[in-house]
Amino acid sequence: MNANLQLETERLTRSWMQYDETMLGGYLVAGVEDPRTNLQSVLTRNYLITALCGAKYSELLDQEFRFALAMTWLLKLLPPTGDEDDLATVRHALKHRCDNAEDIPIPVIIQDTYAALPLQLNGIQVPNYIEEFLTAKPPATGMTPPVLGTFERLWNGLLASESPRILSLLEPACGSANDYRSFHGFGLARLLDYSGFDLCEKNVLNARSRFPEIRFETGNAFEIQAADKQFDHCIVHDLFEHLSIEGMEKAVSEICRVTKTGICIHFFQMDETADHLVRPVDDYHWNKLSMARTKALFEPHASAVRVVHLDTLARLEFNSGPTHNPDAYTFTVSL
Numbered sequence: 001m002n003a004n005l006q007l008e009t010e011r012l013t014r015s016w017m018q019y020d021e022t023m024l025g026g027y028l029v030a031g032v033e034d035p036r037t038n039l040q041s042v043l044t045r046n047y048l049i050t051a052l053c054g055a056k057y058s059e060l061l062d063q064e065f066r067f068a069l070a071m072t073w074l075l076k077l078l079p080p081t082g083d084e085d086d087l088a089t090v091r092h093a094l095k096h097r098c099d100n101a102e103d104i105p106i107p108v109i110i111q112d113t114y115a116a117l118p119l120q121l122n123g124i125q126v127p128n129y130i131e132e133f134l135t136a137k138p139p140a141t142g143m144t145p146p147v148l149g150t151f152e153r154l155w156n157g158l159l160a161s162e163s164p165r166i167l168s169l170l171e172p173a174c175g176s177a178n179d180y181r182s183f184h185g186f187g188l189a190r191l192l193d194y195s196g197f198d199l200c201e202k203n204v205l206n207a208r209s210r211f212p213e214i215r216f217e218t219g220n221a222f223e224i225q226a227a228d229k230q231f232d233h234c235i236v237h238d239l240f241e242h243l244s245i246e247g248m249e250k251a252v253s254e255i256c257r258v259t260k261t262g263i264c265i266h267f268f269q270m271d272e273t274a275d276h277l278v279r280p281v282d283d284y285h286w287n288k289l290s291m292a293r294t295k296a297l298f299e300p301h302a303s304a305v306r307v308v309h310l311d312t313l314a315r316l317e318f319n320s321g322p323t324h325n326p327d328a329y330t331f332t333v334s335l
Contacts, residue, residue, distance in 0.1 A: 176206035
């Protein structure tokens with residue numbers, strides 16, 4: 001590793017080690033980052049389930065994405081951001097096929113989804129989770145509604161009967177087992193030979209304390225301790241924006257080196273501009289990446305790079321309004 005990347009490694013490590021273990025363990029799995037409803041977390045599961053099982057669950061995977069969009073809108077109705085009476089008003093409007101509930105405009109995706117549920121897919125019933133949300137007692141402050149676990153329960157039941165080959169999976173910048181928690185909760189974990197690493201030792205210790213039987217190591221995306229093509233697949237969530245451009249180029253090369261089949265990468269700050277907007281912040285970066293230039297980094301290693309803009313996907317495929325982050329993109333890379 002050259003001197004620039006060594007210095008960047010030290011700075012990145014320092015930036016994360018300043019936080020306490022409790023904060024690191026909780027801040028990327030709550031609110032809009034809750035893996036049950038975070039759209040990019042849903043796409044990660046979509047990617048892995050398809051890699052494991054082929055296209056047999058494609059319709060159910062689409063329904064889970066729809067579920068995440070619907071829940072994100074419905075959660076805004078809960079007190080204190082909304083009046084508890086709003087829940088009953090919206091339910092009444094939906095039952096009568098109205099598009100407005102006393103000055104609360106109801107998005108088309110909510111109307112269409114409510115009308116289509118419940119439905120049968122893959123031998124199971126997807127319940128009318130919108131009805132369940134609107135009729136349940138609002139959760140106590142700081143708690144989340146049980147209906148958010150709908151697809152967690154559905155996937156647990158379905159994947160329990162699956163016995164495909166086990167996929168080896170690498171996750172750089174795994175945090176405090178942020179993604180692995182959902183793999184465990186959704187019944188995916190037993191189908192994966194998972195390895196995660198993170199620069200921050202506190203994150204690694206958090207992850208090991210939750211899952212002592214799983215490989216979590218202190219490691220660096222600039223210099224991955226693995227053989228060429230050691231892993232079938234790799235997932236990366238919100239890493240590259242925090243690196244220098246030199247660091248990002250090196251990390252892309254390393255991730256492609258150690259991965260054999262495919263990579264699923266999520267970005268939270270990306271745009272369709274000609275150049276990256278480089279924004280150093282203290283010991284790390286908060287860059288807005290150029291989609292084209294980032295895609296070009298993967299292309300020499302890949303047979304195909306598929307780019308998904310989350311807002312466009314939600315609008316064109318699901319008739320939804322804007323997502324919570326208009327700058328979110330996901331790449332799936334076939335090697």
